[in-house]
Amino acid sequence: MFQKNLLKDKVILITGGGTGLGRSMALGFAELGADIAICGRRKDVLEEAAKEIEKVGAHSRAPVQVFYDTCDVRKPDEVEKMVDGVFKKFGRLSGLVNNAAGNFICPTEYLSPNGFDAIVKIVLYGAFNCTQAVGKRWIGAYTAGGPAAGGRVLSICTTYAWTGSAFVVPSACAKAGVLAMTQSLAVEWAKYKIRLNAVAPGPFKTEQAWNNLMPEGFEEKMLKRNPLGRTGKHEELANLASYLMSDQAEYINGECVTIDGGEWIQGAGEFNGLLDLTPEDWMKLKMKAEGMKKK
Ligand code: HXC
Ligand code: NAP
Numbered sequence: 001m002f003q004k005n006l007l008k009d010k011v012i013l014i015t016g017g018g019t020g021l022g023r024s025m026a027l028g029f030a031e032l033g034a035d036i037a038i039c040g041r042r043k044d045v046l047e048e049a050a051k052e053i054e055k056v057g058a059h060s061r062a063p064v065q066v067f068y069d070t071c072d073v074r075k076p077d078e079v080e081k082m083v084d085g086v087f088k089k090f091g092r093l094s095g096l097v098n099n100a101a102g103n104f105i106c107p108t109e110y111l112s113p114n115g116f117d118a119i120v121k122i123v124l125y126g127a128f129n130c131t132q133a134v135g136k137r138w139i140g141a142y143t144a145g146g147p148a149a150g151g152r153v154l155s156i157c158t159t160y161a162w163t164g165s166a167f168v169v170p171s172a173c174a175k176a177g178v179l180a181m182t183q184s185l186a187v188e189w190a191k192y193k194i195r196l197n198a199v200a201p202g203p204f205k206t207e208q209a210w211n212n213l214m215p216e217g218f219e220e221k222m223l224k225r226n227p228l229g230r231t232g233k234h235e236e237l238a239n240l241a242s243y244l245m246s247d248q249a250e251y252i253n254g255e256c257v258t259i260d261g262g263e264w265i266q267g268a269g270e271f272n273g274l275l276d277l278t279p280e281d282w283m284k285l286k287m288k289a290e291g292m293k294k295k
Contacts, residue, residue: 001239006246008033011090013083015073015130016100018045020206021156021237023052025097028238029245030057030064037086037093039071040100046070065090073100073126076133083133092141095245096134098127098155098178103171104212116170123174127155128181131196135189142192150193154244155182157198157256159264168213179256186254195253197244202260204232228261 012029016022017038026036030053038053040046046068057064067089071082086093102122106115131153142149160168161175179198186196203209203222210219223229240259243249258264266272277285 002032002242002246005033006248007242010034010094010245011037011086011092012095012097012245013037013039013086013093013130013134014097014099015071015126016040017097018042018049018068020208021201021204021234022097022099023049024234025099025238025241026053027056028235028242030054030066031059032242032246033057033064034094034245035065035067035090037067037069037089039069039073039082041070041072043070073129074121076129079126079129079133083130083137087137093134093137093151095152095154096130097241097245098130098153100126101156101171103168103209105167105215107167108169111170119170120174120177123171124177124181127178131155131181131185135185135192135194138194139189139192152194152245153182153185153196154241155179155196155198157182157200159200159202159258159260161198161200161256163264163268182256183254190253195250197249197252197254198256199237199240199244200256200258200260200264201232201237202226202258202263204234204237225267226261226263227266230261232259232261 007029010029012034014022014026014036017026017036018040022038026038026049030036036053036057038046038049050066050068053066054063057066067086069082069085071078073079100122102119134151134153138149138151155178157175157179158171160172161179164172182196182198185194189196223231237259240257244252244257
């Protein structure tokens with residue numbers, strides 16, 4: 001759906017790019033010609049993903065370059081070192097995807113302080129640490145009048161960033177914070193040619209999400225609440241992210257694009273539960289209404 005090499009000349013850093021949706025976005029960007037940097041805590045996972053990204057990127061132009069480094073996004077010093085490594089390798093960075101996350105389901109009364117801390121530190125502090133680390137460098141380049149000035153940040157949120165959700169309170173609080181950061185900096189940093197957006201995916205099958213968040217029987221229930229009755233395809237998210245990271249989306253700033261098949265809005269509409277009614281039920285209702293009119 002995109003012009004070939006849409007992301008040629010772009011260098012994009014994806015946190016948590018070794019697995020799941022981060023990996024799929026990295027593959028999508030590489031296919032469109034971007035050079036890629038990924039980070040996470042496990043070296044073997046990153047190494048394996050880097051090889052796959054290089055292979056895919058080889059089809060787009062000769063050959064895309066991939067950088068990886070282990071880094072715990074909760075730790076500002078590790079983030080600084082990792083971002084330094086990216087700039088050293090490529091000399092510049094065009095975009096950051098804040099994708100790294102942790103999550104689990106737990107009745108909130110049983111959460112330990114450390115459990116809350118772990119998730120909020122990865123999701124919110126991690127996104128802040130990475131955004132600030134790259135933002136400082138972009139602002140420095142802009143004020144110095146450098147040719148590669150400017151940048152774009154895409155944060156992976158969730159639809160419950162604004163609705164909240166039972167049993168994932170740490171994640172909901174953190175994602176809401178990431179959205180607030182996105183909207184705040186979209187205004188504060190626009191003058192440096194930095195734009196920030198977010199996406200709010202509904203359910204997309206990944207190993208970790210399904211292992212950690214789906215008790216038996218929950219997937220079927222979840223799909224029943226989805227107007228399209230299915231999970232998202234990874235390439236659907238990668239396509240949206242590619243557009244938002246491209247030069248074609250320069251006027252989109254501070255936005256959060258939902259990609260959930262209409263799931264959250266189905267849960268929100270007062271009368272959406274009537275989707276269960278059959279045509280016969282509707283006919284009976286119509287006749288009843290007509291009968292009442294005659295009276
Ligand atoms: C209660 C839990 C817990 C659980 C961990 N903890 N898992 N508490 N229920 N299931 C507590 C631990 O007891 C500990 O507190 C604290 O959290 C930190 O745990 P550690 O294992 O030491 O921490 P760490 O290694 O830093 O990471 C833990 C983790 C990680 C973040 C949960 O295992 C992880 O990343 N898991 C999966 C990632 C994931 O879910 N990805 C999919 C994201 S999908 P104490 O007090 O004991 O020390 C998503 C959107 C969902 O986010 C939308 C779907 C539609
Ligand atoms: P995932 O495979 O678990 O991805 C999370 C990645 O983050 C992993 O590669 C993990 O690597 C990395 N990570 C975790 N803690 C880190 C830390 N402290 N420092 C650096 N990296 C860290 O899960 P996913 O399903 O693909 O989720 C990706 C993103 O999409 C997340 O932001 C998630 O909230 C969001 N999302 C997912 C869904 C869904 O249905 N899957 C829905 C809505 C939103 P290491 O463990 O090696 O560090």
